[in-house]
Amino acid sequence: MKNFMLTILMIICIAAKMVLSYSPGETTTKNDPPPPEFEYLAIQDYMLKNTLINSIRKRIEQDPSVVHQYSRASFYINRSAFIHALALIASNEYIPLLESCLSDSDQKIIADTLTALGHMRHTEAETALQRFAKNPQHNAETASSLINALSNYFSDSSADIIISFYNRKINTIQFNTTVITALGVMGTPYAANLLVSLYPQAPDTEKLMIIENLGYCRNSDSARLFLSAIVQAKGHQHFVQAVLSLGMLESQEHIPLFLELLHDESNTFVPPAAQALSYFSIPWLVNELLKETDEKTINSVNRFVYDAITKIISTWTEEEIISFITDNNLPGDIAMRLAELNDPSSIKVLEEILAHEDPLNRLAGLFALNTMNNDESRSAIMRHLPYAADLELRFMIPVFKQWLEEKTISFEEIAKPLSRSGYFREKEAIFSVALNVAEPERVFIYLVNTPDHPMNWLASYTSSYLTYDKAVIRGLTYSARKGLFRERYYAVKTLIQISGDSQEINGFLSSLIESEQNKTVKKLLENR
Numbered sequence: 001m002k003n004f005m006l007t008i009l010m011i012i013c014i015a016a017k018m019v020l021s022y023s024p025g026e027t028t029t030k031n032d033p034p035p036p037e038f039e040y041l042a043i044q045d046y047m048l049k050n051t052l053i054n055s056i057r058k059r060i061e062q063d064p065s066v067v068h069q070y071s072r073a074s075f076y077i078n079r080s081a082f083i084h085a086l087a088l089i090a091s092n093e094y095i096p097l098l099e100s101c102l103s104d105s106d107q108k109i110i111a112d113t114l115t116a117l118g119h120m121r122h123t124e125a126e127t128a129l130q131r132f133a134k135n136p137q138h139n140a141e142t143a144s145s146l147i148n149a150l151s152n153y154f155s156d157s158s159a160d161i162i163i164s165f166y167n168r169k170i171n172t173i174q175f176n177t178t179v180i181t182a183l184g185v186m187g188t189p190y191a192a193n194l195l196v197s198l199y200p201q202a203p204d205t206e207k208l209m210i211i212e213n214l215g216y217c218r219n220s221d222s223a224r225l226f227l228s229a230i231v232q233a234k235g236h237q238h239f240v241q242a243v244l245s246l247g248m249l250e251s252q253e254h255i256p257l258f259l260e261l262l263h264d265e266s267n268t269f270v271p272p273a274a275q276a277l278s279y280f281s282i283p284w285l286v287n288e289l290l291k292e293t294d295e296k297t298i299n300s301v302n303r304f305v306y307d308a309i310t311k312i313i314s315t316w317t318e319e320e321i322i323s324f325i326t327d328n329n330l331p332g333d334i335a336m337r338l339a340e341l342n343d344p345s346s347i348k349v350l351e352e353i354l355a356h357e358d359p360l361n362r363l364a365g366l367f368a369l370n371t372m373n374n375d376e377s378r379s380a381i382m383r384h385l386p387y388a389a390d391l392e393l394r395f396m397i398p399v400f401k402q403w404l405e406e407k408t409i410s411f412e413e414i415a416k417p418l419s420r421s422g423y424f425r426e427k428e429a430i431f432s433v434a435l436n437v438a439e440p441e442r443v444f445i446y447l448v449n450t451p452d453h454p455m456n457w458l459a460s461y462t463s464s465y466l467t468y469d470k471a472v473i474r475g476l477t478y479s480a481r482k483g484l485f486r487e488r489y490y491a492v493k494t495l496i497q498i499s500g501d502s503q504e505i506n507g508f509l510s511s512l513i514e515s516e517q518n519k520t521v522k523k524l525l526e527n528r
Helices: 002-021 036-042 046-062 064-070 076-089 092-103 107-120 123-133 140-150 156-163 176-186 189-201 204-214 221-231 239-248 252-262 270-277 284-293 299-315 318-327 332-341 344-354 359-372 375-387 390-405 411-418 424-434 442-448 456-465 470-482 485-499 503-512 519-526
Strands: none
Touching (some): 076 092, 092 123, 123 140, 156 176, 176 189, 239 252, 239 270, 299 390, 318 359, 359 390, 390 424, 390 456, 411 424, 424 442, 424 456, 456 470, 456 485, 470 503
């Protein structure tokens, strides 16, 4: 009897183990054990998930037959990594498999799958999302994931699904802010019309969000007209945000207003005016901004002005920057003269110029030290690296690339100072790709796929050093369509560099010409 009970107990344990390890659609065969990474990840830190995603992606791309092995994963993190790997591969043939995951019993897997389908940006993936939207049994997590996933598409039908969640509650959770943000991400004229229609009934906090997100609807006349009506009265409670949004729309007709606010003696409107002007690529605006950096301007305002200058000149070449510095008799001109003297004692002076608030003068100091090209000047550049702004990093990348090739420096020597600066992982990922130290990791792909990330433009610039990668190409096309001026410029420039004979990329670039309003970006597209 005792042996019989032990046998029954063993059978129950085995059955329970099978149930717990089961996931929809999986088939178990003795000949196909789960890949070894799965067992390792099950007991390791979740931070390893990104490594696993890339590992799975590479294995499937090399041998598509292993897909059914990975689809049998039982642990959540392994299944989630598999789903995101399929999204990075972005092949239509895997959409039915992903759609089957939307019937999973684990709500987290459903949410991950919705996110993955959103990132794929395929018509078939959008159709799968729209079919899922008809399911009335959404919980808060899946509803939020669905809204965000649909925002990656630009159809009116997806916008209608998104707005259907406005004022809708699931377990007391409301999705209004998610809906507003999603419509802003879409940025289409139709999405802009929906945002404008929400404004009258929205509470004040949501009204502010609506105005902000209208700034992403670049080709919408209704967004421009609506925001123009607000800025006509300085007393409007959302005047400042409307100014910023009109800047994001690159509304040139409002430049006189921005300049008037920039030179406001009270300094009240200098920060938003400077930020609004930073979205334009017009060189003479730099002179107007420099007028605000005299002794009368308070330091707390200066940083907004200098940040605007940095963004405007971010597309200039080294020659254009030096020419501007020389023509306008800026202090940075002294740096160039010191470089010509090539006197070691001048390095201390150049390091002081590197610490200047003005980005133009800092760049002049950087160019001068690189021109000197000796051990002391290289050491000075390395000492500045932890404090370097993104624009300076852009000019450092080709310099460091040359140093690595000449074996003057190691990548470890570059990475260590970066650890003392903000966005360390992002900067390390960008430098790793640019200097051919590593293939693009998920951090880098995330940067390329996120147009509103502060380092997106630098990641896009770095992408030109890569060979063809689907995930990076997809991110670049999204930034080229949705990003602000600087993001669009570098995404378009990089796509042109890597397009070659690709009909897909060249066709996409041609489709942008008609809708692109910025003269600098349009010129890139027309002259490619």
